[in-house]
Amino acid sequence: xxxxxxxxxxxxxxxxxxxxxxxxxxxxxxxxxxxxxxxxxxxxxxxxxxxxxxxxxxxxxxxxxxxxxxxxxxxxxxxxxxxxxxxxxxxxxxxxxxxxxxxxxxxxxxxxxxxxxxxxxxxxxxxxxxxxxxxxxxxxxxxxxxxxxxxxxxxxxxxxxxxxxxxxxxxxxxxxxxxxxxxxxxxxxxxxxxxxxxxxxxxxxxxxxxxxxxxxxxxxxxxxxxxxxxxxxxxxxxxxxxxxxxxxxxxxxxxxxxxxxxxxxxxxxxxxxxxxxxxxxxxxxxxxxxxxxxxxxxxxxxxxxxxxxxxxxxxxxxxxxxxxxxxxxxxxxxxxxxxxxxxxxxxxxxxxxxxxxxxxxxxxxxxxxxxxxxxxxxxxxxxxxxxxxxxxxxxxxxxxxxxxxxxxxxxxxxxxxxxxxxxxxxxxxxxxxxxxxxxxxxxxxxxxxxxxxxxxxxxxxxxxxxxxxxxxxxxxxxxxxxxxxxxxxxxxxxxxxxxxxxxxxxxxxxxxxxxxxxxxxxxxxxxxxxxxxxxxxxxxxxxxxxxxxxxxxxxxxxxxxxxxxxxxxxxxxxxxxxxxxxxxxxxxxxxxxxxxxxxxxxxxxxxxxxxxxxxxxxxxxxxxxxxxxxxxxxxxxxx
Amino acid sequence: xxxxxxxxxxxxxxxxxxxxxxxxxxxxxxxxxxxxxxxxxxxxxxxxxxxxxxxxxxxxxxxxxxxxxxxxxxxxxxxxxxxxxxxxxxxxxxxxxxxxxxxxxxxxxxxxxxxxxxxxxxxxxxxxxxxxxxxxxxxxxxxxxxxxxxxxxxxxxxxxxxxxxxxxxxxxxxxxxx
Numbered sequence: 001x002x003x004x005x006x007x008x009x010x011x012x013x014x015x016x017x018x019x020x021x022x023x024x025x026x027x028x029x030x031x032x033x034x035x036x037x038x039x040x041x042x043x044x045x046x047x048x049x050x051x052x053x054x055x056x057x058x059x060x061x062x063x064x065x066x067x068x069x070x071x072x073x074x075x076x077x078x079x080x081x082x083x084x085x086x087x088x089x090x091x092x093x094x095x096x097x098x099x100x101x102x103x104x105x106x107x108x109x110x111x112x113x114x115x116x117x118x119x120x121x122x123x124x125x126x127x128x129x130x131x132x133x134x135x136x137x138x139x140x141x142x143x144x145x146x147x148x149x150x151x152x153x154x155x156x157x158x159x160x161x162x163x164x165x166x167x168x169x170x171x172x173x174x175x176x177x178x179x180x181x182x183x184x185x186x187x188x189x190x191x192x193x194x195x196x197x198x199x200x201x202x203x204x205x206x207x208x209x210x211x212x213x214x215x216x217x218x219x220x221x222x223x224x225x226x227x228x229x230x231x232x233x234x235x236x237x238x239x240x241x242x243x244x245x246x247x248x249x250x251x252x253x254x255x256x257x258x259x260x261x262x263x264x265x266x267x268x269x270x271x272x273x274x275x276x277x278x279x280x281x282x283x284x285x286x287x288x289x290x291x292x293x294x295x296x297x298x299x300x301x302x303x304x305x306x307x308x309x310x311x312x313x314x315x316x317x318x319x320x321x322x323x324x325x326x327x328x329x330x331x332x333x334x335x336x337x338x339x340x341x342x343x344x345x346x347x348x349x350x351x352x353x354x355x356x357x358x359x360x361x362x363x364x365x366x367x368x369x370x371x372x373x374x375x376x377x378x379x380x381x382x383x384x385x386x387x388x389x390x391x392x393x394x395x396x397x398x399x400x401x402x403x404x405x406x407x408x409x410x411x412x413x414x415x416x417x418x419x420x421x422x423x424x425x426x427x428x429x430x431x432x433x434x435x436x437x438x439x440x441x442x443x444x445x446x447x448x449x450x451x452x453x454x455x456x457x458x459x460x461x462x463x464x465x466x467x468x469x470x471x472x473x474x475x476x477x478x479x480x481x482x483x484x485x486x487x488x489x490x491x492x493x494x495x496x497x498x499x500x501x502x503x504x505x506x507x508x509x510x511x512x513x514x515x516x517x518x519x520x521x522x523x524x525x526x527x528x529x530x531x532x533x534x535x536x537x538x539x540x541x542x543x544x545x546x547x548x549x550x551x552x553x554x555x556x557x558x559x560x561x562x563x564x565x566x567x568x569x570x571x572x573x574x575x576x577x578x579x580x581x582x583x584x585x586x587x588x589x590x591x592x593x594x595x596x597x598x599x600x601x602x603x604x605x606x607x608x609x610x611x612x613x614x615x616x617x618x619x620x621x622x623x624x625x626x627x628x629x630x631x632x633x634x635x636x637x638x639x
Numbered sequence: 640x641x642x643x644x645x646x647x648x649x650x651x652x653x654x655x656x657x658x659x660x661x662x663x664x665x666x667x668x669x670x671x672x673x674x675x676x677x678x679x680x681x682x683x684x685x686x687x688x689x690x691x692x693x694x695x696x697x698x699x700x701x702x703x704x705x706x707x708x709x710x711x712x713x714x715x716x717x718x719x720x721x722x723x724x725x726x727x728x729x730x731x732x733x734x735x736x737x738x739x740x741x742x743x744x745x746x747x748x749x750x751x752x753x754x755x756x757x758x759x760x761x762x763x764x765x766x767x768x769x770x771x772x773x774x775x776x777x778x779x780x781x782x783x784x785x786x787x788x789x790x791x792x793x794x795x796x797x798x799x800x801x802x803x804x805x806x807x808x809x810x811x812x813x814x815x816x817x
């Protein structure tokens with residue numbers, strides 16, 4: 001089945017997304033951009049250009065480079081908004097025979113629908129090239145305040161572009177869909193959308209399977225571009241003060257400055273200070289001139305303070321004013337806030353919104369892409385059912401096996417799609433250990449005792465061998481019905497034991513949530529305990545290894561060295577015994593972990609003397625091989 | 640006269656043939672259902688296998704792209720440095736103070752970036768302006784046909800063939816009195 005394309009047809013930039021492998025993904029355009037400028041142009045050589053290419057020739061072809069057409073689509077020529085835009089748009093517009101707007105492009109007059117269709121056609125063509133399949137259907141987003149005529153015109157634009165428009169979707173609703181908020185019942189959501197050229201606020205209410213727009217507000221002529229302009233003005237003025245030169249009339253200088261300003265703005269979202277560094281910006285009789293100016297985050301915030309304050313005032317107005325001007329809610333009633341548009345990356349804006357609502361806004365998805373992502377989610381809903389004959393489940397919690405020291409070693413981690421299988425080799429923890437116990441647990445806590453036990457069984461008959469030598473292969477297998485089979489097999493003898501657990505994923509939703517919450521609650525102390533046990537296990541392995549090395553070295557090592565090492569081995573063992581005795585049911589402290597680590601480190605440096613002694617003994621070119629480090633295998637079935 | 644026993648047997652015979660028919664229909668229906676389900680599952684399985692194969696292929700391409708373009712961000716940040724070197728070389732030349740050292744450093748930087756796929760796009764004045772590779776900043780009246788590149792203000796760059804910075808150019812326009 002062909003894909004439905006989700007399209008965010010923006011005023012300044014557009015983006016597209018589709019469900020790929022079940023996930024909404026942004027589709028890059030032919031030039032490799034994740035967004036496409038909403039610009040169409042007829043070049044001087046009569047070539048139709050769309051997107052970045054149209055933008056690149058805009059300076060010298062302003063009459064035939066059409067941008068911001070979204071401001072005109074579906075409107076009457078007599079609309080006061082159109083009158084206001086006509087004053088500043090560099091291209092010509094006139095009233096059509098039906099009272100709408102017509103735009104001059106070359107020798108022709110085009111409708112805004114036809115111009116939008118040029119942008120949509122490019123998106124369609126690029127998506128087809130990228131995905132390698134025909135695209136015939138789309139979901140297109142529009143601002144929540146668009147009226148029927150503007151929506152209809154957008155739909156017509158899609159159809160001219162050869163797209164069957166399956167849905168005209170509100171931009172704020174798309175954003176809510178991208179965050180999966182449509183599933184939350186009876187919630188009030190504010191979408192704060194600060195784009196390149198427009199600022200929109202929408203108040204939504206999610207009911208049963210519906211998202212209702214309660215109010216819209218904002219400023220259609222305020223956007224991120226205004227922030228850039230403020231920075232450019234500031235730099236130009238500062239430079240005038242420093243050097244007495246006005247660079248604003250030099251097209252190359254101003255273009256370099258525009259880029260530097262945008263970059264500085266981006267950098268100041270993560271750094272507190274940045275530098276606008278433009279060598280050879282201009283020259284005078286004395287030679288070349290450079291521009292070097294530090295801009296701090298505080299300075300930027302000061303430059304645009306009025307924009308941010310105004311946006312906050314507009315939110316208050318849209319949320320609290322009585323209908324039809326606002327939603328008639330109180331600020332405290334709002335459950336969720338979503339940030340959309342590149343400008344919302346600015347920390348000051350995030351902070352202002354957070355302070356106003358007293359809650360963290362949603363901002364995990366790239367704010368330039370969130371609307372297109374939501375459109376793709378809607379496309380997926382429309383497309384839905386067909387492919388989902390086979391619903392695949394996931395394991396809700398981690399399935400683990402208990403290893404030495406009571407650690408829960410994950411075999412199949414949570415959210416793994418089933419059916420699935422995993423095999424891992426474990427070994428013994430003590431010399432001549434005759435059996436291993438396989439303890440299967442479910443849960444997110446690092447210690448087995450804190451998780452739910454699913455099964456326990458013992459594999460016996462392991463031939464006597466030093467610790468870490470036997471190889472026990474443990475296999476976990478979950479079938480499509482969620483039935484977990486666990487088997488353990490001794491590789492040497494071929495002996496095996498297994499168990500089937502019916503209810504591995506049959507935990508109730510409440511139980512799963514409880515286990516997850518507990519894991520989160522105990523995360524810090526669990527990590528501490530795990531660190532202690534790992535340190536302890538390493539120390540014990542080292543003591544074991546040291547003892548073995550002493551035995552093997554025999555007479556080659558002098559008694560005083562042997563004694564020194566034995567003292568350290570005892571120190572390690574006594575320290576562990578001491579700590580374990582003291583902290584039987586309590587949590588070992590950081591100091592305890594440090595103490596064990598310290599005595600282990602001391603032993604580690606002490607045992608190097610064995611190697612040295614043996615080299616000295618050999619004193620020839622063919623000395624003994626260097627020590628191979630800690631040979632303890634990872635894990636070991638707890639006995 | 641058949642006795643009761645015989646009558647019962649006969650009736651059973653009729654019944655059992657009727658029951659047999661019913662069972663047959665039931666089995667046929669069941670077979671049909673199972674065949675349909677089999678087709679559905681087989682298709683689902685094929686589709687899933689195909690999905691996985693396609694996903695693998697896409698993932699492979701994506702990984703290749705990631706390796707190729709993984710350093711795009713940092714290279715984009717370095718392009719202005721090369722451009723500024725160009726401006727420095729040009730400024731020195733203009734003042735008659737050419738410094739081979741500066742040119743050498745620029746070339747060294749450019750060479751190391753070339754090994755990572757970043758290349759300067761050669762552009763000669765006189766060529767027709769191409770918005771796929773160039774951005775126009777200025778227009779100037781000039782003899783000859785319009786829309787030609789008069790001056791390259793900044794060079795363009797590609798990364799593994801993809802344009803990452805367009806050249807910035809001045810182009811010609813027809814003379815007003817022509």
